Amino acid sequence: MTRKILIVDDDQKTRVLLKAYLEKNQYEVILSHNGESFIAEFQHQFDQLALVILDVMLPDTDGFALCKTVRQRCNVPIIMLTASSDETDRIVGLELGADDYIAKPYSPRELLARIKAILRRSGADTAVASRYYKFVGFTLDLVERKVIDSQGQVVALTGLDYQLLKYFVEHPGDILDRQVLSEQTRGRDLGPLDRTLDVQISRLRQLLKDDRKPSELIKTVRGAGYVFSADVSISGV
Known part of the structure; x- marks a missing residue:
């Protein structure tokens, strides 16, 4: 590296x-x-x-x-x-x-x-057996660290976008606390008035064309956090 x-x-x-x-x-x-x-x-x-x-x-x-x-x-x-x-x-x-x-x-x-x-x-240390995560027409490749949409186009992700999406697809259906998301993706706690996670969630929704209100893919659970609602399949090929 x-x-x-x-x-x-x-x-x-x-x-x-x-x-x-x-x-x-x-x-x-x-x-x-x-x-x-x-x-x-x-x-x-x-x-x-x-x-x-x-x-x-x-x-x-x-x-x-x-x-x-x-x-x-x-x-x-x-x-x-x-x-x-x-x-x-x-x-x-x-x-x-x-x-x-x-x-x-x-x-x-x-x-x-x-x-x-x-x-x-950001290290590509994920086992090949769980390389691809597929959901609602998108494919997240954990080896090449990229997302491909249903048209075969690469979605432009930053490192933080990637970390956030990776954590979501690894925990579909779970209600994820904002502090947990911040710790897993940024390595630190959120302050009481810190809006940076909300900004990042909004950005990720836009990249995944999930910016309707209310969102259908990354749902807000009031007072609890967020939940990734898509069905996710995992494969190595």
């Missing part, structure tokens, strides 16, 4: 610190100081990257625009760094396809823990 990480941050001290810390932990780190240099590195390295880290505030663009650019090209996991205490930045990033966010100031140790968690959750 590749361990190459591309980081864009306009603060030189931060870049140097992160590079030294992550390389000490056996990651290969590529640094960019603005949007232009990031795009150049990304276009050259995108198929070799394990993860991308985007600072929201940059001198020539912002992390949201870069997140959108990355998602148009590939599904590499994305962590966004934001100095804002407002949850708006976090929600916008998730809607654009980011997999996680960290509020500044943060410690390199916290960032490393988030990196490890994302890469662990």
Whole structure:
């Protein structure tokens, strides 16, 4: 598995610190100081990257625009760094396809823990015997980490979309508590006012064409959580 990480941050001290810390932990780190240099590195390295880290505030663009650019090209996991205490930045990033966010100031140790968690959750370590999960015309491939619709088209999933859908299809018919979903897909608890899981559920419904009200595939159970209502079949071929 590749361990190459591309980081864009306009603060030189931060870049140097992160590079030294992550390389000490056996990651290969590529640094960019603005949007232009990031795009150049990304276009050259995108198929070799394990993860991308985007600072929201940059001198020539912002992390949201870069997140959108990355998602148009590939599904590499994305962590966004934001100095804002407002949850708006976090929600916008998730809607654009980011997999996680960290509020500044943060410690390199916290960032490393988030990196490890994302890469662990995105690893293709599922047994071939349960490779394909099929439901209402869709097929989720756990080896290639992709979803194909009834027309044979690949549905563009982010890493977080994939983790959420994977957990749903593995527990069809179960009422899944919001905290459990957050722990299983993001590796952390939800705060009392945290709306990020709701945003992600809404995004997944749209990707699966389940955005009618009320939803028929991912149903809301008031006061309890969510339930994946489809019949799911599992196969290795």
